[in-house]
Amino acid sequence: MNDRIQIVGIGDDGYDGLTGQARQLVQSATKLIGTPDLLRQIPPTRGQRVVIDGDLHDLRRVIDECAASTREDVPAADNRRKSEESQDPQASTGGPVLLASGDPLFYGITRFLFESVGKEKFVVVPHVSSMQLAFARVKESWDDAYLASLATESLDRVVDRVRTAERVGLFTTEAASPAVVASALLDRRIDYFTAYVCEDLGTPAETVTQGSLQSIVGQTFSSLNVMVLVRQSGAADRPASGRRRLFGNPDDWFVQSRPKRGLITPQEVRCIALAELAIHPDSVVWDVGAGSGSLAIEAAALASAGSVYAIEMDAEDYNLMIENARQMESKTLVPIHGRAPDAFGELPDPDAIFVGGSGRMVPEITRAAAERLKPNGRLVVNVNSLENLLQVQQVLQQSGWQTDVRMINIARGCHQLERVKFEALDPTFLILADRST
Secondary structure, three states: OOOOEEEEEEOOOHHHHOOHHHHHHHHOOOEEEEOHHHHHOOOOOOOEEEEOOOOHHHHHHHHHHHHHHHHHHOOHHHHHHHHHHOOOHHHOOOOOEEEEEOOOOOOOOHHHHHHHOOHHHEEEEOOOOHHHHHHHHHOOOOOOOEEEEOOOOOHHHHHHHHOOOOEEEEEOOOOOOHHHHHHHHHHOOOOOEEEEEEEOOOOOOOEEEEEEHHHHHOOOOOOOEEEEEEEOOOOOOOOOOOOOOOOOOOHHHOOOOOOOOOOOOOHHHHHHHHHHHOOOOOOEEEEEOOOOOHHHHHHHHHOOOOEEEEEEOOHHHHHHHHHHHHHOOOOOEEEEEOOOOHHHOOOOOOOEEEEEOOOOOHHHHHHHHHOOOOOOOEEEEEEOOHHHHHHHHHHHHHOOOOEEEEEEOOEEEEEEOOEEEEEEOOOEEEEEEEOOO
């Protein structure tokens, strides 16, 4: 009797698509555990059939019972021999078998079982994932695609990630069907993908439907489907729509340069920086290294009767800043295409300065900008490296400034199975200084 539980993956083609090893495990299983749909695909066997309904707590209870029963069945004198035999999956027959869809290690139940029970309790015999089959059917590479299961991740989070992807593969659900996904994407103005819905892959009923997202909204599909999205050639990201905040708007509200996407000042860091800048309605503000303009645009909303001069030398980012300012109706933003510190020439002296960037010139740019700051003005410098942090501090201290530093670590929560997982952003530093009289 094997003291580990075999997890055997089954494709949409059912028992006929299993390898010889997988068939042997299923046929000799003392207990065959699975959902009604999976069990129906298996011909009669000698083992007891245990039906689970997909509830993870119910699955854990059944697994614990199986583990306890197999321990009782293994004589103590044979423990060492059985442990050695269990290292070879080919020899591990006759124990409980848990049926799973496709590759159990790819958005399957194994993550939950490994974390809650332990990896050592299981042997995995995978099948080809239906995700792999779907990309093969539409003849697209999936090595750099964004892949997700709507059974374990929220639709809102998936839609946000789809916005910036080139290719996308989604396991849909009855609640989040292809039509629902397409509708959610269109609601966020994401209409630049060609959609494929691959149904019943590997079976005689296999169907692949290709169309625009608009065409998918009005259709219904088999519950066994994978949705593949392919970005149309040359399509640019479009910012999300919704009710605008005074500041702290989500990152994806701003059009960004795709090769450099992610260099935007993150929403949470932006909020802290704007608070430290102490902007008043009539303030004059400089944003040096403005990029696509996220901080400058929100500073302009705070300086509603003042002026925000957003300086950016990269032509692509400069044009994106203009587009973002237009969409966000930033009336007090003055975009400047130029290189700092040369671009400071005729600008009015500022009440607040924000300097962002990662280049070697940041310390010298900070020195030149600080010299122009009005009495009682505020300066905030955002850097991502310790080297720039130390150099900026040194430059300001040599000029007689008192500085304060914040290291900001942000982790954003996302749902995974029945848990919340946190994805950390790279740490960043804010150097704060003011010119007090």
